[in-house]
Amino acid sequence: MRLYREVVELRCDESFKAWSHGLPYETVKWHFHPEYEIHLVTSTSGRTFVGDYVGRFAPGNLAFLGPNLPHNWVSDVAPGEIVAQRGLVVQFGDGFIRRAIESFPELRPATVLLDESLGGLEYDEAAAEAALPLMTALQTAQGIARLELFFGLMRVLATCGRRRRLSSVHYQPCARDYVHKALEHVLLHIDRDLAGNIRESQMAALAGYTQSSFSRAFRRQTGQSFVHYINEKRIARSCDLLLHTNGSIIEICFQVGFKNVSNFNRQFLLHRKITPSAWRRAHRLAEAQGLAQTRAA
Missing domain, CATH: 1.10.10.60 (Homeodomain-like)
Known part of the structure; x- marks a missing residue:
C-alpha cells in the first residue's frame, strides 16, 4: 500500500485535536503522522492495519498509536455506501504531552504508556466503554472542560491493564523516511x-x-x-x-x-x-x- 503523510491542523486555542469522521473520508488510507492518536471505532467492521500487524476490528475497537506509526482501518462497506460516523479520534503532539508531564509529576506514569504506544496498543471492551463518553464529549467541549476530559481519557488508557501491542516487537516505524x-x-x-x-x-x-x-x-x-x-x-x-x-x-x-x-x-x-x-x-x-x-x- 502507498503510504501517505497526514497533516494534523490545530487551532491556536487547542493543545490537541478531537474530531470524528464517517465514510467515505480522505484519511481512510494507509498513512502516518508525527502525532499520537487515540482511535475509537463506533460503527462498521473490517480489517486493522497498524505497522506490520493485520487484524479485525468491530464497533468498540479502541487503539492508541504512537508517532509516525503507519495505520489504517478498512471497513467492510459496499462501494458508495455512506456512514455518518465511523470513528472518534484524538490527536496530540509529543511536545504537548511531554511538557505536561514535566509540569505535573502525577503524570509521570504516563511515560510508560507513551513508550508502549510506539508499537500500537489495542484495548479491551471495558476500556472502550469508559473512553466512549469522554471522546464523545470532547467533540464539543470548550476551555478547561477539554483538558479535564483529555486527562480523564489518558487515565483510562494508562490504568487499563488489559491492552496488547499490535505491531511486532521487532517493528520500527520508519515513516519519516518516506x-x-x-x-x-x-x-x-x-x-x-x-x-x-x-x-x-x-x-x-x-x-x-x-x-x-x-x-x-x-x-x-x-x-x-x-x-x-x-x-x-x-x-x-x-x-x-x-x-x-x-x-x-x-x-x-x-x-x-x-x-x-x-x-x-x-x-x-x-x-x-x-x-x-x-x-x-x-x-x-x-x-x-x-x-x-x-x-x-
Whole structure:
C-alpha cells in the first residue's frame, strides 16, 4: 500500500485535536503522522492495519498509536455506501504531552504508556466503554472542560491493564523516511508563508524538483494535490480567525492568502460544506452554549 503523510491542523486555542469522521473520508488510507492518536471505532467492521500487524476490528475497537506509526482501518462497506460516523479520534503532539508531564509529576506514569504506544496498543471492551463518553464529549467541549476530559481519557488508557501491542516487537516505524527532507522543507515554508503568493513552480525549485516531478512527489507524500493542500491549509486557518477574531469575511479572506472573496467562499464551501458566515454563526453559538453549561455546572 502507498503510504501517505497526514497533516494534523490545530487551532491556536487547542493543545490537541478531537474530531470524528464517517465514510467515505480522505484519511481512510494507509498513512502516518508525527502525532499520537487515540482511535475509537463506533460503527462498521473490517480489517486493522497498524505497522506490520493485520487484524479485525468491530464497533468498540479502541487503539492508541504512537508517532509516525503507519495505520489504517478498512471497513467492510459496499462501494458508495455512506456512514455518518465511523470513528472518534484524538490527536496530540509529543511536545504537548511531554511538557505536561514535566509540569505535573502525577503524570509521570504516563511515560510508560507513551513508550508502549510506539508499537500500537489495542484495548479491551471495558476500556472502550469508559473512553466512549469522554471522546464523545470532547467533540464539543470548550476551555478547561477539554483538558479535564483529555486527562480523564489518558487515565483510562494508562490504568487499563488489559491492552496488547499490535505491531511486532521487532517493528520500527520508519515513516519519516518516506518524506524527503526537501519536501519537509517545503511544508515548513508553506506554514510560515501561507498568506503569501505560494506558487507550485517556486516550491518545486525550492525542493530541487522539476514541476512535474514535484507534483507527483507532493501528491505521493501528502495524498493531495499541491493546490488542494494549500487551499485546505488556508481554510483551516480562516476557521481559526472566524472563531477567535472579529475580522470581516473580506479581511480574513486576504489574511489567509486568497486573492478574492468569491474564490474564498467557493473553496470554503467545498472544504467545509457550509459558507464562512454560517460556519462562524454555528460555532460561536455552540461555544456560547458550552460556556453557559460550564457556568451552570
